[in-house]
Amino acid sequence: xxxxxxxxxxxxxxxxxxxxxxxxxxxxxxxxxxxxxxxxxxxxxxxxxxxxxxxxxxxxxxxxxxxxxxxxxxxxxxxxxxxxxxxxxxxxxxxxxxxxxxxxxx
Numbered sequence: 001x002x003x004x005x006x007x008x009x010x011x012x013x014x015x016x017x018x019x020x021x022x023x024x025x026x027x028x029x030x031x032x033x034x035x036x037x038x039x040x041x042x043x044x045x046x047x048x049x050x051x052x053x054x055x056x057x058x059x060x061x062x063x064x065x066x067x068x069x070x071x072x073x074x075x076x077x078x079x080x081x082x083x084x085x086x087x088x089x090x091x092x093x094x095x096x097x098x099x100x101x102x103x104x105x106x
Contacts, residue, residue, distance in 0.1 A: 021027050060067045072078035079085050 019026060061071065069078065069080070
C-alpha cells in the first residue's frame with residue numbers, strides 16, 4: 001500500500017513539474033515573454049526618443065520663419081528674393097601615384 005502511494009505521489013510530482021516547466025504558462029514561456037517584453041521596451045525607448053526629436057523640430061518650424069526657410073533651402077533648393085544662385089564646380093581630385101624608382105630605394 002505504501003509503495004503504491006509513493007508511486008502515485010512521484011507521478012503527481014512529475015506531472016506538476018512538467019506543467020511548471022514546459023506546460024502552458026510555464027517557466028519556459030515566462031522566459032520567452034520576458035525577453036519579448038525587454039525587446040519591446042527597448043524599441044519603445046528608441047521610438048520615444050525619435051518622437052521627442054520630431055516634436056522639437058515641429059515646434060521650431062511652427063515658431064520660427066527662419067527654420068522654415070532653412071529647411072526649404074536645404075531640402076527644396078529655395079533661393080530667396082534678391083539672392084543669386086552660384087554653383088561652384090571644382091577640379092576633380094588629384095590622384096597621386098608613387099614614383100617608379102621608389103622600389104629601388106633602400
